[in-house]
Each structure stands twice: as structure tokens, then as C-alpha cells.
Amino acid sequence: MYRQPVLKNRRTLLERAEKFISDVYFTDCNLRGRLYGDSCPLQSIASFISPKRIPFSEASTQKFEPYTVGDTFGPTWWTCWFKVTLTIPESWRGKEVHLLWESDGEGMVWKDGHPVQGLTKEGEKTSYILSDCLQSEDPHSFTLYVEVACNGLFGAGQGSMIATPDPNRRFSIHKAELVIFNRDVRELLTEFEMLVDIVKELGEREQRGYQALFTVNEMVNRCDPTDPSSFSEAHNLACKFFNQRNGESQHTVHAMGHCHIDSAWLWPYEETIRKCGRSWVTVISLMEKNPEFTFTCSQAQQFQWVKSWYPGLFSRIQYFVKKGQFIPVGGTWVEMDGNLPSGESMIRQFLEGQRFFNQEFGTYCKEFWLPDTFGYSAQLPQIMRGCGIPNFLTQKLSWNLVNTFPHNTFFWEGLDGSQVLTHFPPGNSYEMKGKIEDLVKTVKNNKDKGRANHSAALFGFGDGGGGPNQLMLDRLRLVQDTDGLPRVQMSSPDQLFSQLQADSSLLCTWTGELFLELHNGTYTTQAQIKRENRQCEALLRDVEIASSLALCRSKTFSYPQEKLQRLWRLLLLNQFHDVIPGSCTAMVVEDALKYYEDIRADASILLHEACEALGSKGSTAGLFNSLPWERQEVIEIKDGPGGLDLVLVEVPSIGISTIKAIQPVTAVSVTCQADGTVVMENGILRTAINQDGTLASLHLINANREALSDGCRGNQFVVFDDVPLYWDAWDVMDYHLQTRKPVEEVIQPVHVVSSGGLRASVSFTLRISDKSTIVQEIVMDAMSPYLKFNTKVEWAESHKFLKVEFPVRVRSPNATYEIQFGHLQRPTHWNTSWDWARFEVWGHKWADLSEHNFGVSLLNDSKYGYSIHKNTMTLSLIRAPKAPDSTADMGAHQFTYAIMPHTGSFQDASVIQAAYNLNFPLRRMQCHPDTKAWSSFSVTKPVILETIKQAEDAKGTLVVRLYESHGSSLTATLCTTLPVKEAWHCDLLERRDPARPAHVTSDGIMLSFRPFQIVTLLLVL
């Protein structure tokens, strides 16, 4: 029987219950004040400080100095090791004993040489349990080590989280002692807290909220904090409430523990390794006590780190993976950025990830897991499907600044029509705490009510916060099936998606990309990382192709599989969703650039070795063309008799030839006009260049068509103020467009550098400000369909955005942008909020604006940010954000873009091929003097042969990957001069489809394609 409340006053009852468990008020007499019993000081603490992150074996042998609690240590990024000796008082028999450790930084307890528990105040983990119930025969004395990293969960931002890290921060231990922990008080506190939260979350409209209110009020009446024997009465009241069951129709929340660990962000890669160790060891010890507890964990790279740094922990993880509690998810090497990596890079993310999970845990992931990225390529569904993945979990679109995404559970249909079942946890978080608020939000926010009756709730502190804690598990356990709340079950992605799939008939479909209406500056920030990524992607591709060909041409050549795997993994690591977007600190940038240097150095050697084998170690200058079409290009020979010589050469499709000069159909001419403009012409294009480097005209000769808009100037540099609301490196806001200023100050006007023949070029210098300049060479080559802009910028700005504009004489409501293995269209108008929210978009090597029978393409060699509004095509070049890296993008930049007017469609005009040509230089090599021009592969035009590599599991078998690039259905022929014995279709993980042999005839291999379809073959040699 409940006692009648004195007055009908909801507020006093609610606040009374809140105060009864408050950790601020009335702790002298409330229940919270009883959580801990007696305490006892430690016997001794001594410390040793290290600038490096060293292993335990090394740390434990160092000389430790006495340490007094409260003393400071540091600075930032150092590590302080503590040696702790303690003896538990005899009188604590029968009690639960904790080492209470409240400190700054991130801690790890080591016992008997093994990591046993992470300690982070920010992640609500401040206790290490020494004994659940102390017995007299138990050891009472211990020596422990605590390794404290001098950084917070989110690094050490000076003033705000994303500010540049403070290098001189000091750290301290605030409390280190032994305490008796009253488990019965904790359990009762949890019941109180959950009831109070039910009252608050269900509000005044729900009958059930009042039942919770009267229950919790009566619990306060019955519970005497000083008398534990009164607890059971209060507990029974709580049980009665929580055990009132739901009806069958209630929504089910699939709770999964999680700890989102950014592979690098506001801290360097090396610290992430320890974040994983600290977090996962904590998760494992929770699993030992809570057999129902499940934890999802992504990113093969992090498992690989833990495997090599914490082998003991890794084998315990393997044990819990087998038990189904520790669940590897995602299938990728890292949680990569969803926009910028190339198509092949995305496939390699899955190839390396899935193969790692299969090798270490005997399973392939069935879901892609990417909660935190700044957009999702429309090609991802096909790539997922090809890697054995039918399901996708993410949630970042809840960050959209303008439009609310309409679904939580839906089918996502990609560019080629592939579909994946997709779920956005409706709670809009991947760091829930198991609270009532989380559960209510999950049900309330679900935009597919009546269509999907299952949702995920990911709970646990991220970024090294150790993931879930016991309290979260206790909370969720209490409300597994409580009337008025969603049903809660510990679950796995597999269970969730099976349930969603089983009842999916009412689900909606979203077609095309998932564009994030925020963080659009990340297509441009940290230009050097972007450039290195693009060039290293090209380099690794070429090494693989050259090595594959060398394998066929030379008996002694061995394919550098392990070396290539190492380099790919470095490249994939830098594609992490805070590295390639440029949203990381200077330390991370430094590491990333070092990895790129490593890739370049080693890959160049591998390319050289492969080319040597291809060219039979000859001494005649030759060229290797890795692209699947014949190329005629002007190249520079630096070792020519006159220093720098130009030659027009021809190299066959995926093949080699010696350098042999051919004559152009039309030579390039340069004329300086009386008005100071310079006119260049190559038979295809004619352009007039003003003194300030802008284009007065760009004429497509055969079509007699001017490409530039009347009275407008092409190649116009413009600078914008670029001050976002908060996320500095991430965001460029709509209002920056109102601050456009053309760069007009000429330091050195246009003058001729190359005077025609094979190449005409002019150079000029502009001043952006007193600190920043642009030097550009505009190049027109014989036979080239595009005009090239080789650009050098000295950049020392603050919160400015440099772009270049081409107002063109084309009218179209849509522009086309290259993405992974294809292209898509986005509007050039701002009709609806969905249109104008895309004022800054991403694309890869080219973008095109075409009307019927004419268009202009803008190509680039290392940029990703575009905006095409009305008839102005703009390429984003350089930003200058100051957080989290205050030096971001300062200094020298070098990049090339090109403009290509064309008749017909961009498909017919070979824009795609031109953009490949701009990005994949002909590689110099040495051949035997009598080497005949040789082509290994060629393929019908709209199909692009993207990849040739040795199969992962079969020496002497090549993997060849092609895609349809125009968006058409067709049959194509792949021709090869290699001795192919048999050919098989396989998936993107290179698993042969025994039902689909590919027919090899004397004419080649006939293949059929759907629009944008990726086809992978195994060629047995």
C-alpha cells in the first residue's frame, strides 16, 4: 500500500526523489551519500614520467620517485607511470573493495604485467575492483601500476575541444585510495534514478509517469539510508513497477555496447592504440561479469594494433568473439571518409577489413558500420554488396543543418541500383548511456513508426572512454520489458537487421547519395593530405598494374604482395574519417604525411623494379601507360640535349613503348596581341589570355563555339571570408558566398614561357594579400583537348577560402560530378532547401556542365570541392581554418586543373579519359632498344579497366576490375595479349563465382554491363 501524498503536487514529489539520490545536495543524509563505506589510504605511490609511449616491460624497470596525491605532472602527450602498493584492512572482510582513482588524463591499471582496467574520469570509470567480496584467505596486499596518458578523452584543446592542443598542460591525481563499495546502495540508486527519469521523460500526459512518481515517492518513505535492512522493501516496490509487462506490439530497442574510437583526431595515431587497449580491456572485464553483454567493435586496423601491442588482451577478445559477445563489425580497415577515397580505395577498405576479420575471427561482417562520416557516396551500396554486405548502420545525417532526413530504416539504393538495408539509430547518437531518455528518444524520433518496429541503441563512452560501464548495463537490465517503455534486449547487428529484414514490406527507398548538409569544408581542408591521397592512389594502382604485367613477361619477377599490402594499409589508414577530411590536429597531419612519404618512397622502388622486369633491363628510354586506352601526349624529357625537351609520344593501352617522337596534326601557336592579350591555338582550342591571367575567350574551333559566358572572364581567382559557426576545419557556411572578392592585383603580367610547336604556355603572378601570392602557368599542348593550369600558391591567410571560377556559356539545371566508379548529377539551381543546401559539393577528377550537344568540363589533379551554380563552374582550392590545426594549409601549394570545352556529351567527348590522363602520368622506364610497342589489355570504350593485381590467395592468377563509366547497358570485349587460360567472375573480395565462368575466345572476353556496374574477373594464367 502506498501512502497518500500529502498534497496533489507532482513537482515536490519529483524533486524529493531527485534530492534523495543527489550527489550535490543532502549527501549527509540521502542515499547517494552511502554509496561508499570506509576508506583507507594507499601504502605508497611512486611515479615515473616518460616523454614516450613505452611498453609495460620497459616502464616497470624504471626508477620511480615518491608521489603525493595532488602533485602535478606533464606536459601534454607525456606518460606518467605510477607504482601503487596497497594493503586492504582485515576488517573489510565480506566487503566489495575498490581502488578509487580519480585523475586527469587517461589511465590503465596493470596487474601482474597485464592490462586489466581502463580508468577515465570523463568516461565515468574511476574504480578498479580489487575484490567483489573479500575473503580472509584472499590476498590483501597488491602492487599495481597505473599508466596515465597526459591527454584527455578529446586531446588537450586549449579553451575549447577543437582548439589547437595546449602543449604545456599539467595533470594531477585528485584521489587515490581504497574504499568499501556498497553494491546494494548502487543497485537501489539505479532503481531510483530510472524511476525519476521515467517521471521526467514520460511527462504529465502519461498515466505511467504518475505510477512511477508514486512508486518512487513511496520508496523514499520506506528507505532509511542508515539502515540497509530497509532497502529490500524499497527494492521490492521498484521491482513491482519494472516487472509490469508490455503488450506484444511494443517497439524493441536492440541495445549494443559501443565505443566509437577515432583512429586519430585530436590526438595522434599512437595514442589511439592505447585508447583501444584501455577501452577494450574494460569491456572484456565487464563481459566476464555480464554474460549477456554485447559490444560492437569496428575497424580492423584497431584490432591489428591491439594484436601487436596487447597480445594477451587480443586472445581474450578472440575468446569473447567466439562467444558472440565481442562483435567485430563494419568489414572495413578503418571507418573511412565516405566521400573522398577512390572507388578502388573503398573496395580495399573492405578487402583488407573483411579478410582480416575472417583470418582472426573466422567471420565476415554482414553490415557496414560508419556512424561518423561527412557524407556517403552513391556507389557505396554496390561496393558493400560486392563485399558480402547487405546491411548498413550509420547516423551522421542527423547532423544535417538544413533538411531533416526522412527515414531511420529504409532501403538505400546506389548508383547502379544495388540496395542495402539501412538503419540510422533514431536516438541520433552512438554514445548513449542506457538512460530512459535514450530509450524514449529512440521510440519518439523513429521516422518509420508503423513500418519498422526495431531500432538500435548504441551505448558507451567513445574515443577511449572505455565504452559502457556497469551502471549502463544495470539500467538497461531493469527495463528489459517494462510497460510504457520500449522493450530492450542486448543484441547484435545481425539480430537487428534480421528482424528489420523479416518485416520490411513497408520500408521506403532512398535513391542516390546520402549528402551531409554540413562539414562541406572537409572536401578542401589540408590540401596536402588530399593531394598525397590522390597521387598515392594513382601510384599504387600503377605499381600493381606494372607488377602484374611483369609477372607475365618475366619468369624471375615475383609480385610484391606483402609490400603492397603494407602500403595499401597505410593509405587506407589515412583515409580515416578525421584524417583525409583534414579535421585533425597538426600532429596527426605530420604522421599522415610521413605515411605518404613512406608510400611514395617504397612504391617508387616497386614501380621501378616492375618496369625493369617489363623492359628487360634495357637502356633505351621508354614509357609505361597504365590506362586502358592509347595515349598521345606531349611529355617533358629532362635529360634531353637542350636540358628540357618536349616530345609528342604515343603509348598503347596498358602497355609500353620506347620514346619515339611523332608529329602533331597541328602545331601550337602563340601570338601576343596589341592589346596585351596572348592568343594560343592548337587546332582544337583557341584561347585569349588577359594580362592578369584571366581568360577573355576559350573557343572550341571545330564547333565554332565560345565556351565562356559573354563579357565574363574565365580562370578568375576569388577569395571569400570563411568563418564558420564552430566546426572550423569542417564547415564552410552558406553566407561565405556573400563575401566574394576577385583576386585582381597583378605582380607580374602574363608573359610567354613556351613559344609554341608542341607546347605554348604563359605565366603570370598575382597578389592575394601582402602575405599570399599565386604563380600560374597556363599550358596548351599539341593534340590536347584541354587547357591546363599549373598553379603554385604561397598561402598565409586566416579564415579565407580561395576558389577559381569559370562562367561558361552553358545552360543546364544539372551539373555532373565524378564519384567512385561513375558520376552523378546535382542541381545548378537553388529551388528547394534540398538544392541550396548543396552550395558546396564534392567530386573527384572532373565535373561537367553540359547542354544538348555542348558542354564544359573542369578537371583537377588533387581537389575535391566544387560548386556549380547557374552557369558558373567553381573549383575550391585552399582554405585557412585555425582549429584544430592552427597551421592548416599554411605555406606552399601546388596543383593543376584544366578546362575542357567539348561538343556532344561529356561521355562522347572522352572527358572521363581526359581526367584520367591528367591524373595518371605516363611513367618513365628503360627498355631494350628493339622493344616493340606492346599492349597488354584493351577494352571497349565506356568500360574502364580500373585495376589489375595479383589475386590475394592465388599466385599466377590476376584480378582485373572494370566498370561501366557512361551509365549505359552494354556488352564489351576485354582483349588481352596475356596468356589467359581461364577467366571467372568473382566478387570484390575475390571469391570466385563457380556458376559464372567468363568465356575466353580468340577475340577476347565478352562481358555484359549494367549502368555503372563494377565487374571483377579472376584471370588464371
Ligand SMILES: [Zn+2]
Ligand atoms: Zn569519429
